[in-house]
Amino acid sequence: MKHSHSKPSITRREAICRVAAGAAGCALAGRPGEASATPPTPPPSAKAKSVIQIFLWGGMSHIDTWDPKPKAGSEYMGELSKTVDTNIPGLQLGELFPNLAKQADKFSLIRSMTHRNNGHETAAYLMQTGHTPGERISYPSIGAVFAYFKEREYKGLLPPYIVLTQPQGRFSEEGFLGPKYKPFATGGDPNNPRFEVEGIVARGISDERQRARRELLGRMDPLTRTAAASPAIAAAEEAKRAAYELILGPGKDVFDLSKEKDELRDRYGRHTFGQECLVARRLVENGVPYVVINYPGGWDTHSNHFPTMRRQCPQLDQGLATLLADLHDRGLLDSTIVWCTGEFGRGPKVDWQPPWNGGRNHYGAVFTVLVAGGGFKGGRVVGESDDKAMEVRDRPVYPVDLLGSIYQLAGIDPNAPLPHPMGLDAHVLPLNEPGVKSAGRLTELM
Amino acid sequence: MRSCSAWPAGPSRLFLAVLLCGGMAVADTPTSRPSIHPLFESAEPARPHNRVDDFVFAKFSALNIRPVLCSDEVFVRRAFLDILGVLPTAEEARAFLQDPDRTTKRQRLVEQLLERPEFAEYWAMRWSDILRIKAEFPVNLWPNAAQAYHRWVLESLAANKPYDRFARELLTSSGSNFRVAPVNFYRAIQNRTPDGIAAAVALTFMGTRTDTWPSNQLAGFSAFFAQVGYKPTSEWKEEIVFWDPLGASRMPANVAPGRDNIVTTNRPVGRGVPTNLPPRMAVFPDGRRIALPPDRDPREVLADWLISPNNPWFGRVVVNRIWYWLMGRGIVHEPDDFRPDNPPSHPELLDYLSRQLAGANYDLKHVYRLILTSATYQLSSVPRDTRPEASAAFAAYPIRRLDAEVLIDAINQVTGTSDLYTSPIPEPFTYIPADLRAVAIGDGSITSPFLALFGRTARATGMESERDNRPMPAQWRHLLNSSHIQRKLETGPKLRTIWEGGRSTREVIENLYLAILSRYPTADEVKTVEAHLESAGAAPVASDSRRDGRGGGRTRSDAAQRRRDAWVDVVWALLNSNEFLFRH
Known part of the structure; x- marks a missing residue:
């Protein structure tokens, strides 16, 4: 088929190919637009090869953790009024982060993150796409964008965009890029004796039974032998062989934490989050471009706030601090971005009234994001909130600034076009669109 | 002597079919016929059953294609999946295979399936795909309207609404998206400009992509849709589609809340009556110009032109879609890419089916029947000839x-x-x-x-x-290894009744094969399954005792567990066989 005109940046046919059917398949089928259907691969000089995103769904309180304000008084600080000194002079964290305090040279804090949105879905979409929702098109999350741009470069058997262990499910992370760029959610629990990974490590199926099954299937499928010349059957058999490389091959060992020393597993923490951090390290070690840890437990602490913080923060502290130290010790931190945030922070002023009884509400006016590795400098603080952590005092950082910096370090052009099914002009991040605020990328950390 | 499985399309054809089959033994020596895979293929010769076959078989000799019919086992499964989108149950498969009247049973099965309620459900799904029935992104019909629209499609198909009426209602309806369901045709178009609507109409009903048209052709065609208006009501998510000759719905104050402004070429400036009225001349895709009458919705003018037995963009397009849906490849392929430089593989067949449709008052089931009762539809799927010409000639049923x-x-x-x-x-x-x-x-x-x-x-x-x-x-x-599928295998109540019903191993195997593959197992397959059950019973069960935390000696329940696991593995293998996963 010939297209005589080139008015839209991609043709509709080609866009459907890319999005609904998947770029590789179209290229194989020799459809039009073959050359432009594959995205530009990030240059080898890019500092960040992989990303680990720790997402604190529900929105973790910033004043209790990354941005303590002991002088603001108990009306703001509640019962978590103490701070810990870090290994960076002058930098304090909340009292529940003693281990992170010892790794402060490895990460930086953006204490002036802001988007002023207090809705979970909208804020989560903003923080992971950089786009304002409500447009007619639903953008892919940063992980799907990585999967798209790393398509040619990344040859591993493991999916390029992996979520530990449950998907968020509140917006389609693959957006208009289509199902091929959907995150692979492992399911299971790496803190169990056997980490069952959906489709790869099955419950109650030993390798021995797996092999016996495969042999049985080989003896029980006469159509496959009779119709071996069919291209459809041949393609199915090839995909099945690739699936078995992961199910029965060494590829799945990446999920086998018994291959790690007990001492190291203890340091990460014998809880789901700690072991998820260890799996994340093993995944980036194996070249997986984008790993998300959806924190196993919510941070939406309207009520029961302080007990939840006392229960969850020590696990976050232990797992994340060990992850940063371990990545550093293995020389992986230079090539791995770690970033940690929720969709927003929480109201710095404690709500003592019933039914909250000492809770904190959604807060998008200012909150904190941790960034480390992959070209981000450690031991720094960007921006500042006011005395009560209520507003940005200095150097606001907007979602496009944060995401643009991550893309830049990974060699992905934040202005690059994305293939849209309708041929609409879509880009990795919004370009000069009205209402999109930016105060510039995080050059002070890069 | 075995009876002839080639069955006639009507009583008058019975005689002919018998004659053909009788004469065959003399004309065809065994060496001139391809060797048969008895599990999937019939030894009966493939001969034309109806006019459809005359057009298709006419091409076979030039391409040196020797067609082979599928077996009854393949046919029953194929017919259920293609006509209803469901597998036959074990009982349905058994009943068909045991039906002794081999001259008529395939035709009778087709007739029965065309009248089942699943027919409308399945084909409503196909039509909903091309009509884009979806509540949210990117079509945004909203849930109530999506349900109303789908129900309208479902009821239209269940009542076998003539296709000309179906198309006319979609093209010309006006009213609320909740109350007049077919107006959602215009709401399921993301690009609501005249060009965008024209592109959707061309794709849906004319099987053609306007981006392959000369640009002036699209402009003339778009004029028919320059008076389509959309307006909100005070009910949440309700929207009215209507004939809007003055462009009132494009006034900024009249835009539906939550909707992007509708961008049109004749966007009004300032208040009051738009200064830039819709075009008064339109051009049909065949090049004929028409002055749009001021007292008539231009969509009706367009529908009058389109819905006509002689319009090459109407009947041929829908019969080609049905052919594509049943045969896996269009006579014009792809079925939504009609254009002069993409000619049909069998033009006379396309015209014949289109004439049949119009002659039967646009009864779509008549077209299904013509195709499904042809020998062409019953050909084996075993690929003997992988040349592209062979698949374009429908030499074999395509495996998908x-x-x-x-x-x-x-x-x-x-x-x-x-x-x-x-x-x-x-x-x-x-x-x-x-x-x-x-x-x-x-x-x-x-x-x-x-x-x-x-x-x-x-x-x-x-x-x-x-x-x-x-x-x-x-x-x-x-499929091979998820907890989702494994849970179904381990806890599925239907499976339990099959293997826990106190039947003999042989009966269980037979029932599983009938339920999953719609056929009896071969003697070799029974042996394979029996051998697996035996070896699994004797093998150690390390993984399972570890999982349950029970070490040590084997108990009676261990043995029962092993036996159950062995059956689970058998079903697992059947469900993961390409014979199950593919239409063939």
Whole structure:
């Protein structure tokens, strides 16, 4: 088929190919637009090869953790009024982060993150796409964008965009890029004796039974032998062989934490989050471009706030601090971005009234994001909130600034076009669109 | 002597068919016929059954194609999957295979299936794909309207509404998206400019992509849609589609809340009556110009032109779609890419089917019947000739994977389980009843991880190619090894009744094969399964005792568990066989 005109940046046919059917398949089928259907691969000089995103769904309180304000008084600080000194002079964290305090040279804090949105879905979409929702098109999350741009470069058997262990499910992370760029959610629990990974490590199926099954299937499928010349059957058999490389091959060992020393597993923490951090390290070690840890437990602490913080923060502290130290010790931190945030922070002023009884509400006016590795400098603080952590005092950082910096370090052009099914002009991040605020990328950390 | 399985289309053909079959033994020596795979193929010669075959078979000798008919076992499965989108049950498969009247049973099966309620459900799904029935992104019909629209399509098909009426209602309706369901045709178009509407109409009804048209042709055609108006009401998410000759709905104050402003070439400036009225001349795609009468909705003028037995863009397009849906390849291929430089493989066949449709007052089932009772539809799927010319000549039934919805329904039918289908937006989340099959889901926004993984269409474009049945390793990991499928195998109540019913091993094997592959097992297959059961019973069960925390000696329940696991493995293998996963 010939297209005589080139008015839209991609043709509709080609866009459907890319999005609904998947770029590789179209290229194989020799459809039009073959050359432009594959995205530009990030240059080898890019500092960040992989990303680990720790997402604190529900929105973790910033004043209790990354941005303590002991002088603001108990009306703001509640019962978590103490701070810990870090290994960076002058930098304090909340009292529940003693281990992170010892790794402060490895990460930086953006204490002036802001988007002023207090809705979970909208804020989560903003923080992971950089786009304002409500447009007619639903953008892919940063992980799907990585999967798209790393398509040619990344040859591993493991999916390029992996979520530990449950998907968020509140917006389609693959957006208009289509199902091929959907995150692979492992399911299971790496803190169990056997980490069952959906489709790869099955419950109650030993390798021995797996092999016996495969042999049985080989003896029980006469159509496959009779119709071996069919291209459809041949393609199915090839995909099945690739699936078995992961199910029965060494590829799945990446999920086998018994291959790690007990001492190291203890340091990460014998809880789901700690072991998820260890799996994340093993995944980036194996070249997986984008790993998300959806924190196993919510941070939406309207009520029961302080007990939840006392229960969850020590696990976050232990797992994340060990992850940063371990990545550093293995020389992986230079090539791995770690970033940690929720969709927003929480109201710095404690709500003592019933039914909250000492809770904190959604807060998008200012909150904190941790960034480390992959070209981000450690031991720094960007921006500042006011005395009560209520507003940005200095150097606001907007979602496009944060995401643009991550893309830049990974060699992905934040202005690059994305293939849209309708041929609409879509880009990795919004370009000069009205209402999109930016105060510039995080050059002070890069 | 075996009876002839080639069955006639009517009483007058019976005599002919018998004659042909009788004469065959003399004319065809065994060496001139391809060797037969008895499990999948019939030894009976493939001879034309009806006019459809005359056109198709006429090409075979030049291409040196020797057609082979499929076996009864293949046919019963194929007919159920193609006509209803469901697997035959073990009882249905057994009844068909045991039916002794081999001269008429395939035709009788087709007739029965065309009258079953699943017919409308399955074909409503296909039409909903090309009409883009979806509540949320990117079509945004909203849930109530998506349900109303789907129900209208479903009821139209269940009543076998003549296709000319079906098309006219979609093209010309006006009213509320909740109350006049077919107006949602115009709401399911993302680009609501005259050009965008024209492109959707051309794709849906004329099977042609306007981006392949000369640009002036599109401009003349778009004029028919320059007076389509949309307006909100005070009811939430209600929207009226109407004839709007003055462009009132394009006044800035009249735009539906939550909707982008409708961008048109004749965007009004300032207040009051638009200064730039819609074009008064339009051009049909055949080049004929027409002055649009001021007292008539131009959509009706267009419908009058389009819906005509002589219009080459109407009947041929829909019969070609049906051919594509049943045969896996269009006479014009792809079926939504009619254009002069993409000619039909069998032009006379396309014209014949189109004339048949118009002659039968646009009865779509008449066309289904012509195709499904042809010998062409009954050809074997075993690929003997992989030349592209051979597949374009319909030399063999093309092997293709079950569609996502059909596949999960088949797995659930065999195991007696169900899946959860939801839509996470808008809140409150939408859930549908557990016993509703995936095929019957009206709204494309209501989904499951399985449907997404197996390439269900996103219903964004209305193009047939949006459904993606190409294999991916992730799909195999799911089928071979996911907890989702394993749970169905271990807990499926239908399976339990098969293997815990106190029947002999041989009977259980037979029932499983009938339920899953719609055929009896061969003697070799029975032996393979028996050998597996035996070896599994004798083998150690290390993994399972570890899992349960029970070490040590074997007990009676260990033995029962091992036996159950062995049956689970057998069903697992059958469900993962390409014979199950593919239409063939």
